[in-house]
Amino acid sequence: MTTHAAEQALQGRPMRSVALEAEQLTRRFGGLVAVNRVSFDVGEGEIFGLIGPNGAGKTTLFNMMTGLQRPSSGSVRYRGAEISTLRPDEIARRGLARTFQNIRLFGNLSALENVMIARHVHTRSGVIGGILALPLARREEQHTHERACELLDLIGLLGRAHQEARTFPYGDQRRLEIARALALEPTLLLLDEPAAGMNTNEKQELSIFIRGIRDRFKLTVLLIEHHVPLVMGLCDRIAVLNFGQLIALGAPEQVRQDPAVIDAYLGAE
């Protein structure tokens, strides 16, 4: 880490503190190497985009960062601590929250319950306290309810707080999933294709929304996205993956002109 910072200083770039570091991250599925020795880091407060064609290994990378899959080799550090060997719930406790490419809300539960569930790590009342409604548990329940309502208000779903999550339109489900992730009070938010299935207008709004929550909640955001204009406009830096390899890394302008990226997206020649 220190050498890394020194390197940056030498290169004359402003000092920034690193939030997330992936180092030589590799994941094999049998003979297939889904992610091959990928290294990059994400600075605090950055909006970092991860793009690449289908099957490039973006979601696998996400899964390794959130503990759903173990890396075959390599490491993931968050704020200096190794997290790739932790369970998903332990990683969530360290301030990493995520959404899923194929929305994974608790479909039969209400929008409110969905968000309240994610307050789990910030509450600690147990079975007995809860059942007897002892003061601590009661206070926590009330606070959980209030916080959940605030977040639903933020995404404009407060009026339908008691509606079952699976009955919401697609775009609302995506935003509800973000609200649920925010209820964890994360410091790093990982969004897996947040704009999938949205129209241009909605994508525009989402872009503004993501910037808004980054500033409001002082987040670092790591997002996977297919829609290139959205990523170019929103992200501070972009990493491009192709067949599990990191082929480009840098500011949007830089990446856009990178011949390897153009090859990957448009085909060689």
Next chain:
Amino acid sequence: MAVFFATYGSLIVAMMLAAMLALSLYLPLLAGQLSLASPGFYALGGYVAAIISTRVVPFDSATQAYVWRLGAHEILRFPGPLYPVSLLIVEMLVASVLSAVLAVALGLPALRLRGIYLLLATIAFVEILQVVTQVLDLTGGAIGIFNIPQPFASQLGYAWVVVPLLVLSAFFVYRLERIRVGRAFTAIREDELAAAAMGINLTYHKVLAFTMGAVLAGIVGVISAHSINTWNSRQGTFDAGIAYLAFVLIGGSRTFLGPIVGGIVLYALPEVLRGIAAIPGLPPALAQLLKDGRLIIYGLLLVLGTIFFPQGLIRPNLFRRRKFEATRQVPGQV
């Protein structure tokens, strides 16, 4: 009225016990874990009661049991001394602790299995326990333990313990569904992966839900052993597990009221059917089925129930409409 209670006292008590057994299966199901381990813990609780009351505590139950066998219909009060209720409570505590310890020991490895494999592991547990109790001297071998003393003068007297227990366990599960731990359970039921990503420790909560169900089944076993008066390896078997499952699935698996209603209604069903079978003029085959086909009828109801009422008879939606209207204003107020 007195005659009614004298005749049906044991049935009424057993119906309430069935409701609690259904709850004991419902608790792990709340966290998405389909387990048929309840009969095993029920058997364990029964043996705890039988061993303590006949072997550990010096209590002369011979006279009492003799009178008992004359028939419950004629005798409403026992002439003999009654087994102290305080000891009954001690037995329940011992059974709870043992069930909890065993549930954690069994749950930690078993709950790594999912779906049908967990189910098979819990069935294996019930079978193993049955074989072990058939062999051990402590549990009376294949014959079992007889002359378990009576803490109450009549079968209906058990209601003094069973009614408060049922109310308590119903309240427990009712509250559980509305608090942090219960929310973690339902999150796991809905989507394990997402629940983990939201910071919920899967193993801890699965084992917790499993243990809660085990403790409840163990307590019911204690009461049953006294109420039945004898305990052996035919108590708490695989078929009993299927019956409890029927209670939950037909009653409803989405709210605590489902298993309670399911347990009470379905346990009483064979008695009602027996009454119907006694109506003169029925074809003999039908009368026979109504009288003896308890398991066939449960099986049939399970199939029909899952087709026509996949969520069971008692569904949360039945209450939600009103709840929704009532809480509509809440967001504005908060």
